[in-house]
Amino acid sequence: MQMQSRHFSSDNDAGDRVQVDEPTAQIETDKVFLGCVGKLLPLVLEFLIFHLVTIDVASLKAGVIQKFVAKEGDVVDPGTKIAVISKSGESVTHVASSKKKLDEAAPKPPPAAEIKNENKKSKPETAPVMGKPKVPSSPPPKQSASEPVLPPKERERRLSLVPMTRLRKRVAMHLKDSQNTFALLTTFNEVDMTNLMKLRSDYKDAFFEKHGVKLRFMSGFVKAAVSGLQNQPIINAVIDGDDIIYRDYIDISIAVGTPKGLVVPVICDAGRMNFAEIEEEINTLAKKANDGTISIDEMAGGSFTISNGGVYGSLLSTPIINPPQSAILGMYSIVKRPMVVGGNIVATSMMYIALTYDHWLIDGREAVLFLRRIKEVMEDPCCLLLDI
Numbered sequence: 001m002q003m004q005s006r007h008f009s010s011d012n013d014a015g016d017r018v019q020v021d022e023p024t025a026q027i028e029t030d031k032v033f034l035g036c037v038g039k040l041l042p043l044v045l046e047f048l049i050f051h052l053v054t055i056d057v058a059s060l061k062a063g064v065i066q067k068f069v070a071k072e073g074d075v076v077d078p079g080t081k082i083a084v085i086s087k088s089g090e091s092v093t094h095v096a097s098s099k100k101k102l103d104e105a106a107p108k109p110p111p112a113a114e115i116k117n118e119n120k121k122s123k124p125e126t127a128p129v130m131g132k133p134k135v136p137s138s139p140p141p142k143q144s145a146s147e148p149v150l151p152p153k154e155r156e157r158r159l160s161l162v163p164m165t166r167l168r169k170r171v172a173m174h175l176k177d178s179q180n181t182f183a184l185l186t187t188f189n190e191v192d193m194t195n196l197m198k199l200r201s202d203y204k205d206a207f208f209e210k211h212g213v214k215l216r217f218m219s220g221f222v223k224a225a226v227s228g229l230q231n232q233p234i235i236n237a238v239i240d241g242d243d244i245i246y247r248d249y250i251d252i253s254i255a256v257g258t259p260k261g262l263v264v265p266v267i268c269d270a271g272r273m274n275f276a277e278i279e280e281e282i283n284t285l286a287k288k289a290n291d292g293t294i295s296i297d298e299m300a301g302g303s304f305t306i307s308n309g310g311v312y313g314s315l316l317s318t319p320i321i322n323p324p325q326s327a328i329l330g331m332y333s334i335v336k337r338p339m340v341v342g343g344n345i346v347a348t349s350m351m352y353i354a355l356t357y358d359h360w361l362i363d364g365r366e367a368v369l370f371l372r373r374i375k376e377v378m379e380d381p382c383c384l385l386l387d388i
Contacts, residue, residue: 327367
């Protein structure tokens with residue numbers, strides 16, 4: 001089942017000149033996607049994810065925008081006329097000539113010479129006015145200790161009112177509904193990143209030379225998540241009424257922050273990909289997300305989400321589940337911390353990881369074992385190569 005609506009908006013005004021293929025307006029489209037999940041409870045159905053994308057509407061010809069047929073916020077269908085564009089610039093010329101006529105019709109001020117002569121003639125008629133003695137001005141009242149004295153720039157504070165985008169409103173409503181619906185619980189662990197960092201340092205040049213993409217930590221975490229989901233399939237499952245649906249596939253959603261808001265593209269069949277394929281897919285989806293060209297189908301589905309707050313410097317947080325999924329993994333900054341290694345205190349590159357899960361479906365045992373599997377695989381990457 002798929003339902004979608006398109007809302008019109010534009011940053012241009014009537015009279016603006018546009019070129020061929022220049023973005024003239026925007027269509028914000030959101031789509032409710034329901035895959036093969038069966039008939040869900042109404043409460044769960046409400047949270048089947050809203051995928052919202054802003055699509056630029058390019059001008060088919062160069063000219064001047066005469067008027068917009070569609071209004072801001074209108075729901076439009078494909079093929080609907082939204083604007084009228086004239087090939088000539090007559091409308092702009094007409095506005096300019098009208099303004100000129102108004103300027104000509106306005107009364108002109110008298111010349112400066114005439115004003116000067118009039119002042120000279122009226123001078124003898126004015127009686128001399130005796131100047132009053134200046135009274136010394138009283139000093140300004142002193143500020144009390146409780147009243148802070150602000151610099152002039154801070155006194156002139158301004159407020160800007162900016163409407164929220166539909167994407168931000170939908171994401172906020174979606175995540176708040178997730179908090180109100182699921183029995184959210186978060187468990188934590190920490191990972192020694194020394195071996196994975198050494199592996200990346202040793203092979204990143206050869207990896208790039210062969211595959212044409214950089215070797216990053218995200219592909220390692222995707223492979224580790226696949227291993228953890230295979231060991232604990234309940235985390236990849238979802239509640240359907242009184243039943244539990246176990247998925248035999250693993251689609252990993254990657255949370256990406258863009259200038260327009262949060263989007264979650266999906267790596268389909270991540271369990272069948274190698275490191276290079278995962279890195280290439282992540283690069284492609286992230287570029288499309290930042291450019292605003294990502295499609296709805298590329299954000300549809302997903303059985304598990306990974307959120308990387310470490311790219312922004314976050315040390316630890318409690319991520320929120322992305323319905324209709326049942327869990328989300330958070331990875332964070334790598335920080336040097338004193339750890340006991342072989343009886344000695346050593347400065348070690350450590351990362352906190354967090355798993356938020358739906359306690360209605362997943363017990364603490366499965367959640368902790370899942371995070372332990374992530375820890376084991378990341379601290380000893382050979383486990384992925386040997387499948388142990």
